[in-house]
Amino acid sequence: MNFLRNAWYVAAMSTEVDPTALFHRKILNTSVLIYRKTDGTPVAMHDRCPHRFAPLHLGKRVGDEVTCVYHGLRFDCAGQCTLNPHGGGATPANARVRSFPLLERHGFIWIWMGDAPADPAKLPDFSPLDDGHPNAFAATYMHLKANYELIIDNVMDLSHIDYVHGEIITTRGQLSPLTPKLTETPTTVASRSEWSQQPALMIFAPFLPDPKAGARHFFEITWTAPANIQLSVGATQDPNARLDLVDSTGQYDLHTCTPETLDTTHYFFATRRNHLVEDADYNLAKIQAMHGAFENEDGPVIEAVHAEMGSDDFFGLHPVLICNDTGPVKVRRLLRRMVDAEQQQAPATAAGTGGRRHYAGTTPTPEQA
């Protein structure tokens, strides 16, 4: 399946791109260079000099510009060539690198890879990640050898948690028998579950009045295109409390996937909790535990599924679907409709300027015409 291109993907955690870095990452099969201007604003462009195709991240920063390692052509942060040290020094108008719009929000740098104008309004609102004490927020990154839709499946259907994960997140068999309540819009699929268990989820039990007693819980999961899953989870022992993050002890998470290729994925994860919000040590331990759970528990299963499926299409393999698959299957179908619609509007174009061949410098070279 082709990628949805006119959409925001996370290109990097904000912390990955330091002030001096020429950061690079392959996104949707395209090499991307990301760096920060001296004012801190991140910029992105095709990580490929339009001259001889050297990766620009091998070059050097010169103020807000970057100089190619190979022949010293210099490009501004919009991708336009500003210096050609060769021949007469003319900078051909087509000597430009495709640049990509960025947004920096919620601890991430988001990139727009499509040909349609970048639309900041298309980035869903994940502002709850921003509100609160800094020690209650954390983010992490992992690389997986698996198609990104398999990761979406994993997060959209949490009925796996009692099987894949250990004591820390078990629902003690309470979640699986439930069929989540689904809500769809033209651009989202949401799933909500409520259940009780005793004791509570171990990630919350220590913060409840009676850690050993039962508690009511909820999951609220919302997918937005292309690959964002916002997940809220909480627990309460107050019979009058609402099952939301105002009344419950819980956390607001964002799982988001950026395809590197069809077979490999950049997986980003951010979380904000509403308890013990000032404790930096707990914050670090929590994100490490979440990172470890995905890396050691979900990740190996998802990669094994990907290896087993090979290049076969998911539906082409005739999966035997059960009730909890309804959510992820709705996501797969809606995403496919969105990709198909985008493809019909405008066929995918390769990254790069598509500029015509042109010699710059002192001497016209008619034989190359």
Add this chain to the structure above:
Amino acid sequence: MNFLRNAWYVAAMSTEVDPTALFHRKILNTSVLIYRKTDGTPVAMHDRCPHRFAPLHLGKRVGDEVTCVYHGLRFDCAGQCTLNPHGGGATPANARVRSFPLLERHGFIWIWMGDAPADPAKLPDFSPLDDGHPNAFAATYMHLKANYELIIDNVMDLSHIDYVHGEIITTRGQLSPLTPKLTETPTTVASRSEWSQQPALMIFAPFLPDPKAGARHFFEITWTAPANIQLSVGATQDPNARLDLVDSTGQYDLHTCTPETLDTTHYFFATRRNHLVEDADYNLAKIQAMHGAFENEDGPVIEAVHAEMGSDDFFGLHPVLICNDTGPVKVRRLLRRMVDAEQQQAPATAAGTGGRRHYAGTTPTPEQA
């Protein structure tokens, strides 16, 4: 070339599948799970949950059943889903894994991967491996980066042994000049050689009356489909003795190949000797020496041939064939005829149930219809 499917292949040595293992191996490009029921009987099934395609060997044993690591679906040893912990718990009729018939014989677990009914009578009789003292039998396994037909070639034509191997198995140039006597049936190709050499094959000389004197020898080699080669070899200094394993000092071997892919092969080897039959130390040393000879001498040559041939067809490369190739060439042609006949009868179907998509659980989901 396609694989012959309606045939018995060795899936594992009996000793590889211990009572608690969820053993797995790729066979004919298909992931296979093998384990033993509590009564010791081995069972095999597609190593792929029909729900989300997780490898079942990552899961857990529950009595004679196996639980998928990902969402806890449980399957009996015939591959039928017996427990669906999700939603209402209904187990959809099509939630089944393809199982594969097994036979455990001669120290190996044999598997039938084809669509035709498994026919135990199609497993050739290798019972001489079973008869005698346990310390006179041994088996081993190797993995090769080579097409399995190149290994059949190697064992069907032993004229290579004076060149590839060392002193221990040299015929001192006596074997090459002979043209083996070939015997064919509709399903077998057999080759017999007889020769004299002095001293005898070093694997037998110490057990003959005069280790330094000459001796008469024989090879009797029989290929049966798909990839079994039964090889008997012996030596005698008694001028009245017959050249067989009754009258001669010798051994009865089985070499058998199981394609993992077209480019990689599971190679299994078993041997029984008729001398020094109670000596466990000698038994171990002998199988280690045979393993080493193949791993260090034949194996590298066969893998180098495979790498040199790439994906080219053997006959398409116009080999210059010599007299000793007659046997292996007859095998290649007979095998190809058998594969072609099987393909014409029934086109190859992918492993798996081929079941239609189906949601099991509490709630029908009409939108997926």
Add this chain to the structure above:
Amino acid sequence: MNFLRNAWYVAAMSTEVDPTALFHRKILNTSVLIYRKTDGTPVAMHDRCPHRFAPLHLGKRVGDEVTCVYHGLRFDCAGQCTLNPHGGGATPANARVRSFPLLERHGFIWIWMGDAPADPAKLPDFSPLDDGHPNAFAATYMHLKANYELIIDNVMDLSHIDYVHGEIITTRGQLSPLTPKLTETPTTVASRSEWSQQPALMIFAPFLPDPKAGARHFFEITWTAPANIQLSVGATQDPNARLDLVDSTGQYDLHTCTPETLDTTHYFFATRRNHLVEDADYNLAKIQAMHGAFENEDGPVIEAVHAEMGSDDFFGLHPVLICNDTGPVKVRRLLRRMVDAEQQQAPATAAGTGGRRHYAGTTPTPEQA
């Protein structure tokens, strides 16, 4: 793009093929065996036994002949089978290995892979490499994960040296602004540059009258098919001196590429200098420095370009070309015209004898007819 086949490529440095070696290297996608006869003359043949396709370099030298490791067939240095130890011992006329003409010149063994008769006159004259003290000549070899045309580009256009390399070879910005003077013939492309800088190129400054003063310099670069670039470079502080290797302090280099595959290249380099010609230590240090410069500076950039381009065609990617690209672009076009012309004359044939199948030995085997 196909390779030009009717041309001389370097197969090895002379020093790589010692008197007893069965040297092997893949050239133009073909496995090649190279060894020296007892009189020292190098010979080359397809590194593939025509019988069962074992690499001949795994075999053994027997005088000027080579015995296959697998079944003991022996071949003379023209590739003809001279010994078949099997059956009656007849050596089938078609049991021959394709041999390849070689020339040993200028410290290299050159190979002709094409079907047209090898023409020694087609090897350009690089005899200046031979003339002079042995301690003023050196050669080296590197393997690159890049298409060979990217290496030609690199050497044909030296405007990169101020950017890719360090102090030792910098022109202090003097070279880039110049447009090289190009000269073409039907089979060559030559480029000449002249400039002044202060101090001189650091590789020459210590040998000039005033190491800190300015000097006039020249590059003279000549490409000949398929992938040879002869490069002379020198400096002088004498206002009356000519800018050539007679009057200037300089060196005469040969850079030459031999495609292993479309994605990997054997890169050979030889140099002779006209100063400090007896100093063996300096000679060693100089070739090590040149090897290091390519391995650590050019090589990584070229490999990164290759990885970024993937399998895309250079012109298909619409490079933005600048004045200094004129030389390498002329080379790319001339080479393509030469390859196209060769393809039209005779379609590429696979290496090997193309012999028909044939059984040699005592017994005709009619069933194989």
